Amino acid sequence: MRRWLASLAGLAALGAATGWLVTAPQPLETTAQGPGDATRGARIFHVGGCASCHAAKGAKGDARLKLGGGAALVTAFGSFQPPNISPGPDGIGGWSLADFDNAMRRGISPDGRHYYPAFPYTSYARMTPGDVADLFAYLRSLPAVAGKAPGNDVAFPFSIRRGIGLWKRLYLDAGPVIALPATAPAEVRAGQYLVEGPGHCGECHTARDRFGGPDRAHWLAGAPNPEGKGRIPNITPGKLGWSAAEIADYLKTGFTPDYDSVGGSMVEVQANMAELSDADRAAIAAYLKAVPPHKP
Structure with missing residues (x-):
């Protein structure tokens, strides 16, 4: 009995140590070098x-x-x-x-x-x-x-x-969400970086699983509003029927192709996008037209 308890205690200690290691923060091996601009x-x-x-x-x-x-x-x-x-x-x-x-x-x-x-x-x-x-x-x-x-x-x-x-x-994965074809234009690749990286569009426009992780199989296909009111829309080509030029213009002006205006939490996002160059907005639009379509 004493030996069994000792073995059980040893397994518990091993499990705790393994859990502590698995959940430990993993800092970058090489960090950004300054000075920045x-x-x-x-x-x-x-x-x-x-x-x-x-x-x-x-x-x-x-x-x-x-x-x-x-x-x-x-x-x-x-x-x-x-x-x-x-x-x-x-x-x-x-x-x-x-x-x-x-x-x-x-x-x-x-x-x-x-x-x-x-x-x-x-x-x-x-x-x-x-x-x-x-x-x-x-x-x-x-x-x-x-x-x-x-x-x-x-x-x-x-x-x-x-x-x-x-x-x-x-x-936590630093790789791209969408595997673009080798023939993807530079503009689409630039848009991918802005949308998937610093723009973090998928954080709101992609549904999450029960653990709070993004459902990449339905990338940008819409999701419940994380604050509980309404729904964040599907912005893939399967739902958003706007042209790339119309998307870019919406990000710049806040007006939809049918002359409605931006609303909800997107008001803040559009205000930020309006500060970008036309080239950046065009790249974002080009990428959104290139992602896999998802219908509701």
């Missing part, structure tokens, strides 16, 4: 929609550059509060570029904890190191904002951050 970083800032989450709700003009934290994202898993990412001491003022890169592409905080995937690092993982460095340079050029955002409100078992390490092993 703040001018180029402004483009990535708008593509990524940083102000939409990290500026105060309803902020306009220069107030969108004060990134002290925005409105909470309320989901079935809990309420997640966007943090202060301004360059002040309450934000990322004390971070190194390596800290920022690990946060962006691995979802790891400077003190070694997992970030919740409400922060879309599963998309940012596809960003180039150069774009990460440029974005960091741009954020450091913005006004410092005092004050820390409130903490997240997440119920057990989701409150156990260590468990996110296992989730990352299932869903």
